[in-house]
Amino acid sequence: xxxxxxxxxxxxxxxxxxxxxxxxxxxxxxxxxxxxxxxxxxxxxxxxxxxxxxxxxxxxxxxxxxxxxxxxxxxxxxxxxxxxxxxxxxxxxxxxxxxxxxxxxxxxxxxxxxxxxxxxxxxxxxxxxxxxxxxxxxxxxxxxxxxxxxxxxxxxxxxxxxxxxxxxxxxxxxxxxxxxxxxxxxxxxxxxxxxxxxxxxxxxxxxxxxxxxxxxxxxxxxxxxxxxxxxxxxxxxxxxxxxxxxxxxxxxxxxxxxxxxxxxxxxxxxxxxxxxxxxxxxxxxxxxxxxxxxxxxxxxxxxxxxxxxxxxxxxxxxxxxxxxxxxxxxxxxxxxxxxxxxxxxxxxxxxxxxxxxxxxxxxxxxxxxxxxxxxxxxxxxxxxxxx
Amino acid sequence: xxxxxxxxxxxxxxxxxxxxxxxxxxxxxxxxxxxxxxxxxxxxxxxxxxxxxxxxxxxxxxxxxxxxxxxxxxxxxxxxxxxxxxxxxxxxxxxxxxxxxxxxxxxxxxxxxxxxxxxxxxxxxxxxxxxxxxxxxxxxxxxxxxxxxxxxxxxxxxxxxxxxxxxxxxxxx
Ligand SMILES: [Zn+2]
Numbered sequence: 001x002x003x004x005x006x007x008x009x010x011x012x013x014x015x016x017x018x019x020x021x022x023x024x025x026x027x028x029x030x031x032x033x034x035x036x037x038x039x040x041x042x043x044x045x046x047x048x049x050x051x052x053x054x055x056x057x058x059x060x061x062x063x064x065x066x067x068x069x070x071x072x073x074x075x076x077x078x079x080x081x082x083x084x085x086x087x088x089x090x091x092x093x094x095x096x097x098x099x100x101x102x103x104x105x106x107x108x109x110x111x112x113x114x115x116x117x118x119x120x121x122x123x124x125x126x127x128x129x130x131x132x133x134x135x136x137x138x139x140x141x142x143x144x145x146x147x148x149x150x151x152x153x154x155x156x157x158x159x160x161x162x163x164x165x166x167x168x169x170x171x172x173x174x175x176x177x178x179x180x181x182x183x184x185x186x187x188x189x190x191x192x193x194x195x196x197x198x199x200x201x202x203x204x205x206x207x208x209x210x211x212x213x214x215x216x217x218x219x220x221x222x223x224x225x226x227x228x229x230x231x232x233x234x235x236x237x238x239x240x241x242x243x244x245x246x247x248x249x250x251x252x253x254x255x256x257x258x259x260x261x262x263x264x265x266x267x268x269x270x271x272x273x274x275x276x277x278x279x280x281x282x283x284x285x286x287x288x289x290x291x292x293x294x295x296x297x298x299x300x301x302x303x304x305x306x307x308x309x310x311x312x313x314x315x316x317x318x319x320x321x322x323x324x325x326x327x328x329x330x331x332x333x334x335x336x337x338x339x340x341x342x343x344x345x346x347x348x349x350x351x352x353x354x355x356x357x358x359x360x361x362x363x364x365x366x367x368x369x370x371x372x373x374x375x376x377x378x379x380x381x382x383x384x385x386x387x
Numbered sequence: 388x389x390x391x392x393x394x395x396x397x398x399x400x401x402x403x404x405x406x407x408x409x410x411x412x413x414x415x416x417x418x419x420x421x422x423x424x425x426x427x428x429x430x431x432x433x434x435x436x437x438x439x440x441x442x443x444x445x446x447x448x449x450x451x452x453x454x455x456x457x458x459x460x461x462x463x464x465x466x467x468x469x470x471x472x473x474x475x476x477x478x479x480x481x482x483x484x485x486x487x488x489x490x491x492x493x494x495x496x497x498x499x500x501x502x503x504x505x506x507x508x509x510x511x512x513x514x515x516x517x518x519x520x521x522x523x524x525x526x527x528x529x530x531x532x533x534x535x536x537x538x539x540x541x542x543x544x545x546x547x548x549x550x551x552x553x554x555x556x557x558x559x560x
Contacts (some may be wrong), residue, residue, distance in 0.1 A: 013397030022396055028396035036391075058415075099404065115405075122491035131423040132433070133455055134515055136547050138489040145502055146483030154481070154528045178395050199496075200484035201522070213397065245461055249502050250454075250512045253481060350390075359388030380490055 001100040005225050005233040006091075006349045006385065008218035011342030013236050014334030017115040018212040020371030022057055025054065025214035026069030029342070033264025034071075034217035036232070044218075045103035047072040049079045050090030050110040052337035052374075055124040056168045060117045063372065065240065070109040070216075082381060083374025084285065085241070086110065087210065089381035091345045092239045094219045094363040095210035106219045114210040121210045130246075137150045142207070146199040148376040148377055149290040153201060153253045156305035158293075160201055164192035164291035165311050166334070167331050169204055173318060174328020176358030179342070180210055181334035192289075211334035215342030217349065234352040235368075238270030238384035248376045251367040258379035267300075270384040279384070280365035281351065283344045286329040292316075295371055295385045296324065298380065323361045326351060344370040345383060354387040428456040431470065433544040439536050443508050445469045454508035473507030476555055477536035480504050480513060484523045499526055505554055515547065520553035531555040 012025050020028070026049070034040060049063050049070050061066045061157065063079025070077070082089045087110065094108040114121040125141035135319070167187070170382025174183035225233055238264040245251065263275070272278045283293035293307035293356070301322060302310055310316055314325035319381040327333055327347035330340055350356040350369040367385045373380055405411050425433055428444060432455055435442040443454040448463030452471055482501025488494050499521070504513035516529050517537070518526055531550040542548040 011395070013395050013399065015397060015399045017400040017402065019398045019400050019410060021488045025397065032392065032396070056419075098492070114495055115400075121487070128487055132425050132429055133546060136545055137515060137517065138452075139515070140485065140487050140489050140491060142487060142491075143483050143485060147481040150483060150528065151481040179397075180393070196486075198485075198487050198491075202483070202487075216482075247455070247457075247461070249514050252511055266444075355390050356556070 002094050002101055003222040004098045004218050004219055005222065006234045006236065007230050007233050008033040008039070009037060009216065009224060009342070009346040009349045011215035011339070011346055012213050013179045014213040014339070015081055016112070016209060016211060021137065022059070022062060022066040022111050022113055024181040025068035025113070025212070026066050026109050029214040029216040029264065029304065030069070030071055030107060030109050033218050037218040039105065039218060041071045043104050044071060044107045046076040046097050046106050048090055048094045048097065048106060049077070049284040050107045050108070050261055050338040050341065051081065052083065052086060052112055053078060053124060054268050055127065056112060056114045056117050056121055066111055070308060071107060071319065072328050082241070084337055085088060085372045085374035085379035085381040086342040087285065088344050088370050088372035088383055089241060090338065090341060091217060091219070092241060094352065095236050095239055098219050098221050103222045104224050106266065107216060108215045108341070109241065110341040111214040112337040112339045113212045113254060114336065115212050130209055138376060140199065141156070142202055143188065144201045145288050147290065148204045149201050151253040152290055152294055158305070161189050161193060161311060162308040162312055163290045163293065164189045164206070166286065166292045167192045169311070169317060170286060170325045170331040172330040173326055174332025177211070177328045177333050180328055180332055182209055183304045183332050184330060197242065201265055206289045208330035208335035211336040211351040212213050213336035213339040213342070215339045215346055217341065218344055232353040232355065234349045234385045234387060236383060237273070237386045238266035238268070240265030240382040242380050244378040246376060246378065253377060256294055256298035256373070257306060258293055258378055259373065259382070260300060262380035262382040263299045263371070266382040266384050272384065276302070276322070279367050279369050281326060281361055281368045282324045283327060283347050283368065284324065285336055285344070285371055286325055286331050291330060291373065292325060292329070299369060299371055318359070326356070326359050328359070340372065345374060347386045352385060376377065399456055428458045432456050436546065436548040437544040439539065439542070440498070441475055441505060442472050442475050443471050445471050451509040452507065453503055454512040454513070455514060456493065470498045473505050477503040477505040477513060477532060479518070479526070479530045479532060481528055482518060482526055497523060499523065503532055516549060516550040519551040533559065
């Protein structure tokens with residue numbers, strides 16, 4: 001397999017509602033990524049896009065609908081979809097296009113508009129559930145997170161205030177992000193604990209918001225990177241992905257085994273055997289605050305039940321030993337599902353190339369890991385990148 | 388980027404502009420209706436629910452009793468072997484106290500909902516359902532519970548033939 005690097009990234013604002021159409025958002029993010037890579041669309045061999053269920057944008061087969069905005073016209077093109085996992089998985093799909101030798105330069109574009117869906121995107125999330133076993137109970141998707149969070153808290157004796165620390169950290173980190181929807185420099189643990197209870201143990205500020213947005217990255221082969229003497233590059237050194245059973249009521253929700261398997265696959269390729277020591281910073285998927293902790297353990301960056309302790313000790317702060325979600329994450333920047341690539345893969349690229357501005361981790365970082373998660377608590381996608 | 392880009396693309400719309408129609412927009416509503424066939428395993432499961440019973444499938448490959456039942460074992464990747472009744476008692480594996488309905492609308496009387504692993508099935512195998520006859524302060528992970536069924540004439544072959552799970556009383560099997 002050929003060595004592949006990320007050489008450019010772009011993203012739009014993340015907002016509850018954007019006027020721009022899906023095509024326009026894709027165009028803006030792609031143009032920024034190409035400009036930052038010093039390339040034009042003519043340099044792109046193939047295009048990969050990622051987006052979550054069509055029902056959010058309200059256009060069936062939206063991958064085809066917004067393809068023009070992705071610069072896909074007249075090129076080999078595909079859309080990938082692995083639920084929320086798409087935020088990291090589409091980069092893996094782009095990676096295999098280049099690693100296999102099929103393409104030298106690939107543009108990866110992720111898009112999500114959740115605002116068209118009325119009155120709330122929750123109505124669409126309802127259709128994720130099994131139509132016969134679950135849907136008669138009129139479930140809300142938040143239930144699943146609430147049940148998983150409760151299991152995690154109870155088994156490991158974690159206090160809600162320790163989980164709220166994640167929301168506080170990420171919303172504060174997001175203050176340095178120019179695209180952030182919910183940055184808050186003054187938020188406290190009390191604010192999170194006192195916010196409206198949605199589905200206990202989940203309060204409103206434990207949750208990331210629905211958002212509109214797009215993001216893009218440019219992937220290139222080592223040949224292209226050397227020949228063009230590309231300065232700003234971050235190598236994709238390991239990729240992994242894994243799905244668990246759809247029978248979610250038959251599993252112990254306390255540990256995301258599928259994330260651990262995806263991580264082990266990526267670490268093996270990246271020659272990482274002690275992740276906690278060899279990985280300098282992480283961008284785990286954080287649609288809920290407890291998910292960052294759950295995913296840190298799945299990524300083997302903390303022992304089972306240890307992630308809240310590391311968080312409390314400040315290890316995961318931007319200036320800590322293992323900065324986690326320095327971007328501000330989904331909790332602070334926003335959650336346009338697949339487009340969160342901009343704060344996962346994008347953030348790894350910007351941090352590793354020293355372009356993160358106010359968010360730059362103050363000490364040198366050489367290896368980062370990004371992860372996304374999706375469907376009925378069952379999908380994990382992991383990418384390791386190196387400077 | 389992010390340090391080098393002065394302005395990021397995207398034009399934000401406030402909810403006022405949006406809902407009062409102050410921006411150009413188009414509205415449409417899909418008219419989609421679905422009838423789902425329940426399949427082989429779940430059809431039998433639903434028929435048994437109507438009779439007030441819970442049924443599973445056994446797999447001799449992994450020696451598990453699979454619930455909800457399925458015609459193939461996803462672990463052994465082979466056909467399952469036999470039908471086996473399990474009990475309508477179990478243990479709360481996890482739960483939530485929900486103040487929102489399906490559409491994220493606020494409700495005042497919270498819904499207690501969670502996963503029950505059922506006695507007679509393999510460990511951790513269960514279903515999602517409601518809990519009642521207990522307060523939000525009484526519910527806990529590990530609580531032993533029993534199904535409360537609808538009267539036979541009201542059952543329709545649905546998971547709702549069980550109204551909810553209630554705490555198992557002392558001395559009750
Ligand atoms: Zn089996």
